[in-house]
Amino acid sequence: MTVQQASTEANLLNLLIVDDERVVREGCRDVAQTLGFSTFTAENAEQAYKILDSTSVDVILLDLRLPGIGGLEALRQIKQRRPETIVIVVTGYATVQSAVQAMKHGAFDYVTKPFNMDELRILLDRVTGHLKLTTENRMLREQVKARHGFGGMVGRAPEMERLYRIITKAANSTHPVLIMGESGTGKEVVARAVHYTGCYKDKPFIPVDCGSLVPTLIESELFGYVKGAFTGAQHSKQGLLAMADGGTVFLDEIGELPIDLQSKLLRALQEKEIRPVGGTRAVPINVRILAATNRDLEQAVQQGTFRRDLYFRLNVLTLRIPPLRDRKQDIPLLVGHFLERTERATGFQRNISDEALKLMLTYDWPGNVRELEHCLDRACALTSGPTINTLDLPTTIQNWHVQTQTVLAPQAPAAPTNGIVPIAEMEKQAILEAIERLHGDKLEAARLLGIGKTTLYRKLKEYGAAI
Numbered sequence: 001m002t003v004q005q006a007s008t009e010a011n012l013l014n015l016l017i018v019d020d021e022r023v024v025r026e027g028c029r030d031v032a033q034t035l036g037f038s039t040f041t042a043e044n045a046e047q048a049y050k051i052l053d054s055t056s057v058d059v060i061l062l063d064l065r066l067p068g069i070g071g072l073e074a075l076r077q078i079k080q081r082r083p084e085t086i087v088i089v090v091t092g093y094a095t096v097q098s099a100v101q102a103m104k105h106g107a108f109d110y111v112t113k114p115f116n117m118d119e120l121r122i123l124l125d126r127v128t129g130h131l132k133l134t135t136e137n138r139m140l141r142e143q144v145k146a147r148h149g150f151g152g153m154v155g156r157a158p159e160m161e162r163l164y165r166i167i168t169k170a171a172n173s174t175h176p177v178l179i180m181g182e183s184g185t186g187k188e189v190v191a192r193a194v195h196y197t198g199c200y201k202d203k204p205f206i207p208v209d210c211g212s213l214v215p216t217l218i219e220s221e222l223f224g225y226v227k228g229a230f231t232g233a234q235h236s237k238q239g240l241l242a243m244a245d246g247g248t249v250f251l252d253e254i255g256e257l258p259i260d261l262q263s264k265l266l267r268a269l270q271e272k273e274i275r276p277v278g279g280t281r282a283v284p285i286n287v288r289i290l291a292a293t294n295r296d297l298e299q300a301v302q303q304g305t306f307r308r309d310l311y312f313r314l315n316v317l318t319l320r321i322p323p324l325r326d327r328k329q330d331i332p333l334l335v336g337h338f339l340e341r342t343e344r345a346t347g348f349q350r351n352i353s354d355e356a357l358k359l360m361l362t363y364d365w366p367g368n369v370r371e372l373e374h375c376l377d378r379a380c381a382l383t384s385g386p387t388i389n390t391l392d393l394p395t396t397i398q399n400w401h402v403q404t405q406t407v408l409a410p411q412a413p414a415a416p417t418n419g420i421v422p423i424a425e426m427e428k429q430a431i432l433e434a435i436e437r438l439h440g441d442k443l444e445a446a447r448l449l450g451i452g453k454t455t456l457y458r459k460l461k462e463y464g465a466a467i
């Protein structure tokens with residue numbers, strides 16, 4: 001028996017090669033080592049069992065034509081001892097029938113002899129990908145139980161760790177904070193984290209959505225009103241800025257605040273007092289303002305739609321939340337988090353197939369965490385069993401993979417003749433690039449390209465791209 005340990009890297013996968021032909025053992029070992037496996041070799045089943053009893057083996061390359069105990073019997077025994085180990089059987093052309101039998105007994109795949117090393121490399125690559133996802137899936141629930149974020153936020157990507165550090169700083173100050181991020185990235189979650197990890201966490205946290213309220217309502221909500229200020233104002237009402245009383249008012253979609261209210265808010269922040277609608281008396285306020293926007297406020301300042309002085313006033317501390325596509329490593333954690341939440345609500349435990357998780361990892365999530373959350377809620381509602389499969393995911397996600405494969409890797413432009421690129425080729429590149437940039441949104445692509453959507457679909461069909 002020879003045992004060769006290839007590398008010292010801790011997270012390497014262990015591969016056991018069981019074959020009575022030395023050349024095959026050595027050839028496979030060399031390929032596997034270049035892929036980063038730690039390799040062990042055995043000439044027969046008995047040697048293989050000994051290795052299995054003393055080492056944790058992830059993958060076995062098992063020749064079906066072994067001397068002594070045959071390969072099929074060895075497979076049966078291996079699966080009994082180590083059901084989780086992946087076994088790839090190696091077989092001659094003449095014995096493909098037994099390979100099929102081996103698959104029925106739990107072999108992961110088979111390869112026929114003589115095989116070239118490229119075939120083996122592709123197969124081992126696939127196994128590595130499979131193992132990585134299975135492990136991720138298995139670890140998912142454990143990780144969720146362990147520390148998985150901060151202040152109710154899930155995510156351990158370096159960008160998120162950085163964000164948590166700034167949130168801690170922000171939580172310990174009373175300055176205004178501007179929270180920036182695309183829609184659905186978790187701006188309100190961050191605002192809550194700032195409030196609830198700070199020293200005023202026992203005071204109120206009051207969210208106000210400036211984007212969904214009509215301006216007059218925002219004004220009366222924020223500043224309050226006195227009796228008779230307008231038709232229907234039968235009583236005086238305290239404004240939210242006064243009601244916070246040492247707590248936090250979270251102004252979501254601050255970029256949507258009309259310019260006159262921006263001035264009124266600025267005055268309130270500077271003077272620490274407000275004047276209710278219809279009132280003459282100033283009311284002192286003690287409030288911390290957190291504001292969020294998914295718009296480029298600097299640009300709004302340039303365009304004159306947002307007051308520069310208010311922008312500076314709010315922008316004392318800035319928190320930028322990365323889009324989900326830039327922290328895809330957090331997707332398994334978020335999936336685990338939302339599945340566990342559904343389990344608590346419904347009492348049904350659900351998991352996700354490796355294929356579905358893989359698909360979710362390739363998708364770009366333009367709607368960020370909110371889109372992922374909705375996608376899982378929908379999948380849980382659709383699936384009849386405990387496992388969410390690819391078919392339970394929205395078609396945009398199912399088609400994404402095919403679409404990006406075709407669109408992200410457009411064929412190289414036809415060779416220009418004397419440096420001249422045919423107009424048809426330029427048009428094709430423009431269309432494919434527009435779709436890529438817009439994350440697959442073909443309707444928007446058609447609009448921006450100035451062509452009808454039927455034309456765009458016809459062109460895509462001509463190019464053989466996914467529609």
Ligand SMILES: Nc1ncnc2c1ncn2[C@@H]1O[C@H](COP(=O)(O)OP(=O)(O)OP(=O)(O)O)[C@@H](O)[C@H]1O
Pocket residue numbers: 152153154155181182183184185186187188189190252294337369370373
């Ligand atoms: N890091 C996170 N961990 C767990 N859940 C999150 C996280 N980020 C966002 N969510 C969830 O995603 C959803 C959207 O979050 P939130 O409303 O805070 O986003 P937003 O950026 O304020 O969106 P919008 O700009 O559209 O108002 C919420 O249900 C929230 O609980």
